Amino acid sequence: MTEAYSTPMARRLPEGGGPAAGHPTPASETGGSLPGWDLSDLYRGADDPALVADRDRADAEARAFRERYMGAVSDLDGEGLGAAIAEYERISETLYRLMSFAQLRHATAQTDAEVGRFYQGMHEAVTEISSHLLFFTLEINQLDDDALAARLKAPAAAAYAPWLRDLRMFRDHELPEAMERLLHEKDVASRSAWVRLFDETLAHMRFDIDGQSRTVTEALDQLSDSDRARRETAAKAVGKGLSGEVRLFAHIVNTLAKDKQIDDQWRNYAHPMAARNLANQVEDSVVDALVSAVKDSYADTAHRYYAMKARWFGLDKLATWDRNAPLPDAEDRRYSWDEARDTVLRAYDGFSPRMGDVGRRFFDNAWIDVPPRPGKTSGAFAHPTVPSAHPYLLLNFMGRTRDVMTLAHELGHGVHQVLAGPKGVLLADTPLTLAETASVFGEMLTFRAMLDAETDPRRRRTMLAGKVEDMLNTVVRQIAFHEFERRVHTERGEGALSEERLNDIWMEVQAESLGPAFDFDDGYRVFWSYIPHFIHTPFYVYAYAFGDCLVNSLYAVYQSGSVPGFQDKYLEMLAAGGTLRHRELLAPFGLDAGDPGFWRQGLGVLKGFIDELEQVA
Structure with missing residues (x-):
C-alpha cells in the first residue's frame, strides 16, 4: 500500500468538531479569553x-x-x-x-x-x-x-x-x-489537491444571517439556538450558501469517488468499503451486523424520540432546523471555558486519577486551540503528531453543552494518543473503529458525572434529551451518512452523479433514518455537501457508531462492577495502541464485537434513555 505521510486525525463532525502565528485569540461569548x-x-x-x-x-x-x-x-x-x-x-x-x-x-x-x-x-x-x-x-x-x-x-x-x-x-x-x-x-x-480545494472553499464561505457575515461554524452553531426563528434563518442561509457551491462540491465528490473506484479495481478490492474495513481491522460481517442493527433500530430510536420531541414543541412535524434545538423549557446554558475544563477533568478524575492527570496536561500546556475564528477548519479533531512530541486538540468552542461533550470527546482521543505514544510511530496508531472508543467513553463519563450532580428534574430531562440527541447523532446519523456514501460510491460505478441525484440520495437516507416526524425543506437537500468525512476519509463515519455501541457495552460492564480492576484494564487497553485487535482488546471485559447480540446490547442503552424520557415526560 502507498503511504501518505500525513499523520491521521481523529475528527469530529462540525455539527454535533499560543495560537497559530498571526491569529489573535478572541474572547468567548461566555466571557474571558480562549486559549490557543x-x-x-x-x-x-x-x-x-x-x-x-x-x-x-x-x-x-x-x-x-x-x-x-x-x-x-x-x-x-x-x-x-x-x-x-x-x-x-x-x-x-x-x-x-x-x-x-x-x-x-x-x-x-x-x-x-x-x-x-x-x-x-x-x-x-x-x-x-x-x-x-x-x-x-x-x-x-x-x-x-x-x-x-x-x-x-x-x-x-x-x-x-x-x-x-x-x-x-x-x-x-x-x-x-x-x-x-x-x-x-x-x-x-490528484486526491490531496481535491481535498484541499474542498477544505479551503468551505473555509472561505460566508453565510449572510440577519445582515451579518458568518462562517460555517457560526452558522451551524445557530441551528442549536433556542429561538426557532433564528434557527430557521440560519438553516436557510446555510442551504442557500451551499447551493451556490454545490456544483463544485458535486464535482469533488464525483472525482474522488471515481479515483477511489480506479484504485479499488487495480488493488482488487471486492467492494467500495473493503479497503476501509481492512484498514480498520474489522471483518465485513461485523460492519454489516452493526449497520443492520442500527437500521433495524431506526423506528425504536430516532423515529420514536423525534415524534416525542415534536409533541414537546407542540408541532405536528419538526423542521430540519428543530433537530438539534434545545427543549422548549430548557435553559440556554452557556459554559465558560474554565467551567467546561473543570467539568471534564472532574469526570476523568472520578474514573481514574491517572486518566485525569494525563488529560490535565493538555490544559496546563498550550496543546489545545479553542476559539472559532475566520479561516479555521470547522468541527474538531485530535492530532497525535509524533510520540516524541504530544497530541494537539482543535475545537471551535461556543460554550454550549454539546461543546463540553466535544471537549470530553477530543480529550479522550488525546489521552488515548498519549498513553499509546510509547509504542512508537509504527505501533501506536489504532484503527478508526478503536480510535473512537476512548473519545466516546470520555463523553459518557462526563455526561454521567453531570447527570448525577443534577437534582432539578427539569434540568435532568434536558440533559437526558441532550444525551439522546448526541447518541442519535453519533449512531443513527452516522449510519445514515454511511448509507449515503455506500449508495454514492455504488452508483458512481455506473457513471457520474448529478447534483440532483446526490441531493436525492441524501434526502432518501435522511427520511429513512430520521422518520416521519420531520418535514424536510428544499434547502436541506444540499446539506450533504459540507460533511468533511465524505471527502477526507471515505467510509470513516461508521466508526462513530461502532465506537458508541462498543462504549455503551463497555460502560455497562464498568457500572456492573463485574470486572475487578476495570480502570487499570481500560487504560492498558488504550496503551496497547495498534498492537492488539478488537477481539483481544475486548476479551478482558467479556465482550465480543463479533457476537450479533453485541450491537443490540449497545443500542439498548440508547433505547433505555428514550424509555426514561417517555416516563419523565
Whole structure:
C-alpha cells in the first residue's frame, strides 16, 4: 500500500468538531479569553532552521536507506530486519513531525495564502522523500510466511510483529513498486489537491444571517439556538450558501469517488468499503451486523424520540432546523471555558486519577486551540503528531453543552494518543473503529458525572434529551451518512452523479433514518455537501457508531462492577495502541464485537434513555 505521510486525525463532525502565528485569540461569548495552541514543541515557525534541517536530513537518510536496502530485504536475517525497520521508523517519525506541523498550522489559517503555500510545499517535499521508502514494505510483503516467521524469532524483529501482521493484510492489494511510487507522488496533484480545494472553499464561505457575515461554524452553531426563528434563518442561509457551491462540491465528490473506484479495481478490492474495513481491522460481517442493527433500530430510536420531541414543541412535524434545538423549557446554558475544563477533568478524575492527570496536561500546556475564528477548519479533531512530541486538540468552542461533550470527546482521543505514544510511530496508531472508543467513553463519563450532580428534574430531562440527541447523532446519523456514501460510491460505478441525484440520495437516507416526524425543506437537500468525512476519509463515519455501541457495552460492564480492576484494564487497553485487535482488546471485559447480540446490547442503552424520557415526560 502507498503511504501518505500525513499523520491521521481523529475528527469530529462540525455539527454535533499560543495560537497559530498571526491569529489573535478572541474572547468567548461566555466571557474571558480562549486559549490557543503553541506549535513550537514541533517547530518554532515555518522558517525554523530545525525544520529545514529535519527535511534535508530525512531526504538524505531516505535516499541512503533505499540505496542500502532496496532489493536486499529478503537477504536480511531477523536482527538485520529489525534494525532496518527501526531505521524506517525513525525516518518516518521525522516526516510525520514535518507534516503534523504543516497540517496544524494550516488548520487554523485555511484562508491564508502564505500558510497554504507552505502546507502545499511541505506536502510535496514529504511525499517526494517518502517515495524513496515505498519499496521497503513491498519487499517485506514479498517474503513468504515461513521466511518471515523465522526472522521473527529474533527480538529486534519480534518487537515489530504487530506492525508486520497489519502490513501483511494488504499483500494481495499491492501493486509493483514503480506503480506504487507513481501513485504516491501524484497524490499531491490528484486526491490531496481535491481535498484541499474542498477544505479551503468551505473555509472561505460566508453565510449572510440577519445582515451579518458568518462562517460555517457560526452558522451551524445557530441551528442549536433556542429561538426557532433564528434557527430557521440560519438553516436557510446555510442551504442557500451551499447551493451556490454545490456544483463544485458535486464535482469533488464525483472525482474522488471515481479515483477511489480506479484504485479499488487495480488493488482488487471486492467492494467500495473493503479497503476501509481492512484498514480498520474489522471483518465485513461485523460492519454489516452493526449497520443492520442500527437500521433495524431506526423506528425504536430516532423515529420514536423525534415524534416525542415534536409533541414537546407542540408541532405536528419538526423542521430540519428543530433537530438539534434545545427543549422548549430548557435553559440556554452557556459554559465558560474554565467551567467546561473543570467539568471534564472532574469526570476523568472520578474514573481514574491517572486518566485525569494525563488529560490535565493538555490544559496546563498550550496543546489545545479553542476559539472559532475566520479561516479555521470547522468541527474538531485530535492530532497525535509524533510520540516524541504530544497530541494537539482543535475545537471551535461556543460554550454550549454539546461543546463540553466535544471537549470530553477530543480529550479522550488525546489521552488515548498519549498513553499509546510509547509504542512508537509504527505501533501506536489504532484503527478508526478503536480510535473512537476512548473519545466516546470520555463523553459518557462526563455526561454521567453531570447527570448525577443534577437534582432539578427539569434540568435532568434536558440533559437526558441532550444525551439522546448526541447518541442519535453519533449512531443513527452516522449510519445514515454511511448509507449515503455506500449508495454514492455504488452508483458512481455506473457513471457520474448529478447534483440532483446526490441531493436525492441524501434526502432518501435522511427520511429513512430520521422518520416521519420531520418535514424536510428544499434547502436541506444540499446539506450533504459540507460533511468533511465524505471527502477526507471515505467510509470513516461508521466508526462513530461502532465506537458508541462498543462504549455503551463497555460502560455497562464498568457500572456492573463485574470486572475487578476495570480502570487499570481500560487504560492498558488504550496503551496497547495498534498492537492488539478488537477481539483481544475486548476479551478482558467479556465482550465480543463479533457476537450479533453485541450491537443490540449497545443500542439498548440508547433505547433505555428514550424509555426514561417517555416516563419523565
